[in-house]
Amino acid sequence: MATIIPVTRKKGIGYQVIIRTKGHPQLKRTFNSKGEAKQWANEQESLITARLYRDPRLADKITMDMAIEKYMARVSSKKAASTHDREKYSCRHLLRIFGKSTPLPQIVSSSVSDYQEERIKEGGSASSIRQELCLLSHLFNKARKEWGLPVQNPVDDIERIKPGYGRDRMLTTEEAEAVIEESKKSKNERFFPFVLLLLHSGMRSGEAARLRKQDVDLEEHTITIRKTKSGKPRTIPLTDAAAAALKNLDPEDYYFLKDNHLRSYHIMLRPGCIFNDCWRNLRERLSKRGKILHHFTVHDLRHTAASHLIMNGVDFRIIADILGHSSLQMVMRYTHILGTHKKTIIDKIGRLGIIDPE
Numbered sequence: 001m002a003t004i005i006p007v008t009r010k011k012g013i014g015y016q017v018i019i020r021t022k023g024h025p026q027l028k029r030t031f032n033s034k035g036e037a038k039q040w041a042n043e044q045e046s047l048i049t050a051r052l053y054r055d056p057r058l059a060d061k062i063t064m065d066m067a068i069e070k071y072m073a074r075v076s077s078k079k080a081a082s083t084h085d086r087e088k089y090s091c092r093h094l095l096r097i098f099g100k101s102t103p104l105p106q107i108v109s110s111s112v113s114d115y116q117e118e119r120i121k122e123g124g125s126a127s128s129i130r131q132e133l134c135l136l137s138h139l140f141n142k143a144r145k146e147w148g149l150p151v152q153n154p155v156d157d158i159e160r161i162k163p164g165y166g167r168d169r170m171l172t173t174e175e176a177e178a179v180i181e182e183s184k185k186s187k188n189e190r191f192f193p194f195v196l197l198l199l200h201s202g203m204r205s206g207e208a209a210r211l212r213k214q215d216v217d218l219e220e221h222t223i224t225i226r227k228t229k230s231g232k233p234r235t236i237p238l239t240d241a242a243a244a245a246l247k248n249l250d251p252e253d254y255y256f257l258k259d260n261h262l263r264s265y266h267i268m269l270r271p272g273c274i275f276n277d278c279w280r281n282l283r284e285r286l287s288k289r290g291k292i293l294h295h296f297t298v299h300d301l302r303h304t305a306a307s308h309l310i311m312n313g314v315d316f317r318i319i320a321d322i323l324g325h326s327s328l329q330m331v332m333r334y335t336h337i338l339g340t341h342k343k344t345i346i347d348k349i350g351r352l353g354i355i356d357p358e
Helices: 034-049 064-074 081-098 109-121 126-145 173-183 191-201 205-209 240-249 265-269 271-288 300-311 316-323 328-332 339-349
Strands: 002-009 012-019 027-031 222-225 234-237
Touching: 002 034, 012 034, 027 034, 064 081, 064 126, 081 109, 081 126, 081 265, 109 126, 173 191, 173 271, 191 205, 191 240, 191 271, 191 300, 205 271, 234 316, 265 271, 300 316, 316 328
Parallel strands: none
Antiparallel strands: 002 012, 012 027, 222 234
């Protein structure tokens, strides 16, 4: 039963609500007006009657480090290993700025906004900051819906930093030829087939590095990628040149990974790193020849493959399937770097509606 009594404060008269219900802790709160006091009392009594009331003191006992430890163990650990590893990194920033001992109810929209501003000042990328806020939002939703804590999601009420444009570096034909030719000179005989496979398939470096003999059909010229970013296996076509390069390796199991690689958690998490030294040597050799590839990364081979598929008129849906993109929007990002090719395409309708003089 609710009792409302007037109380004298420095700011003037207020109205204190006291709710006493058998089997529930006493609730007490003060408001500026009697109307606000009655409304709150009615809401709390309705929740208690419907057995939906949750004691806010339960959340006060849960600190950030406790919540994150539970989230990482119960939620994040079930995700892909690379995602789980990335979320560990995100958690370090969340705990560092919010504070390990901060109770969950003290994380409100204003403090989340301050967090975002702090990370921007530190030079954090838009992608990293958005991933951190996404983790925090997921944590609060889990805490409310599944852990039974009376908390609201503070991330819902802020305007998140806009996503960056992402890389769109595409190798020119000459640059692609230089990379392929230099990869042939590597002491690592597996490096050239690896580079050619990336350029001719658009595979992610981790997908290519995990390739096993059972995943390749050299007769049908297809590759089945079993461990993907989306978690869904996909089958893609294999060019004649890439098939020939793989055929020359003739592995017992993995095409590129060795036995000692399989025992390394770090390598199996990001298997493409086994060729880091090869890539560094390739860049040095190109530089000595005066062929400097500015801002070149391994992932640019994937962008180059996608861009050339577009230039050759391949349907966007097929490109999305080959690359493993879940939406056509991801493929559309490649179109804006094809300016010169667009001129060639538009010239094909250059005579549309024009009548030649007799």
